[in-house]
Amino acid sequence: MTDHLDITLPNGLSAENAGLFVSSGHGTHASRVIASHELIFVRSGCLGIAEEERSFDVRAGEALLLWPGRNHRGTAPYAANLSFYWVHFHLPKRTGAGNRLSIPQQVRAARPERVTELFHRLLDDQESGLPSTAESALWVTLLLSELQRQELAVTAGSGNVLAGRAERFIAETFSKGIHAGDVARAMSCNPDYLGRAYRLAHGCTLSEAI
Numbered sequence: 001m002t003d004h005l006d007i008t009l010p011n012g013l014s015a016e017n018a019g020l021f022v023s024s025g026h027g028t029h030a031s032r033v034i035a036s037h038e039l040i041f042v043r044s045g046c047l048g049i050a051e052e053e054r055s056f057d058v059r060a061g062e063a064l065l066l067w068p069g070r071n072h073r074g075t076a077p078y079a080a081n082l083s084f085y086w087v088h089f090h091l092p093k094r095t096g097a098g099n100r101l102s103i104p105q106q107v108r109a110a111r112p113e114r115v116t117e118l119f120h121r122l123l124d125d126q127e128s129g130l131p132s133t134a135e136s137a138l139w140v141t142l143l144l145s146e147l148q149r150q151e152l153a154v155t156a157g158s159g160n161v162l163a164g165r166a167e168r169f170i171a172e173t174f175s176k177g178i179h180a181g182d183v184a185r186a187m188s189c190n191p192d193y194l195g196r197a198y199r200l201a202h203g204c205t206l207s208e209a210i
Helices: 112-128 133-176 180-187 191-202
Strands: 004-009 014-022 037-044 046-051 054-059 062-066 071-074 083-090 099-104 106-108
Touching: 014 112, 014 133, 037 046, 037 054, 037 112, 037 133, 046 062, 054 062, 083 112, 083 133, 099 106, 099 133, 099 191, 106 191, 112 133, 133 180, 133 191, 180 191
Parallel strands: none
Antiparallel strands: 004 099, 014 083, 037 062, 037 083, 046 054, 046 071, 062 106
C-alpha cells in the first residue's frame, strides 16, 4: 500500500529550513535519519533516492515526501542537470477536526510552475529574515495543498481517460501474462497513480482486472 500524508487543517504544522539544491555533477545524497518530514520537489533532472527499502526516481515536476525516523539515502550519483527544492517541517498529532489533505508519497504536480513559485516565495522570505513561524508554516501548507491537486484531478475525471486506456490494454494483452507494472509502463505513468485511477474508475485493482 502506498504511503499517504494525511493532514487535518488547521493543523499546527511548523516549518523549519528550506533550500534549493543545484548539482555540481558530483556526490550522492547522504544516508541519514531526521526528526522531521521533508518535502522534495525536483526542478530539473532526476533524483534517485530511497526511504528504508523503497526506492524512488523523482523526475522534474515531481515531488517526494520523506517521513521522520526513517532512513533515506541516495541511490545514484547526482547528475549535472539535477536541481531540487526542499523543506523540512513537523506535523502535530492528528486530530479529528478540520479539512484533511491526502497526498501520495510521490506525486507529479498538476501545476509545477505554481509549486516553484511557492518555493521561491518561501526562500525569498527565509533569506530576508522576514517570515514569522506562522508565515513559514502557511507557505508549506500551501505547497502541500497544491500537490494534492493531482490527487483531486484523478477523482475529477482525468483519471478516467487513463483508466480506460489501461482497460483496453489489459483486454488486448492479458493472455501474455502481463502484470500491473507492465500496464503502467505501457501507459508511461507512475504505477501508484495508475492504480488509484483504475480503482476509482472500475472498482478493482489492476491485478484483479488482469
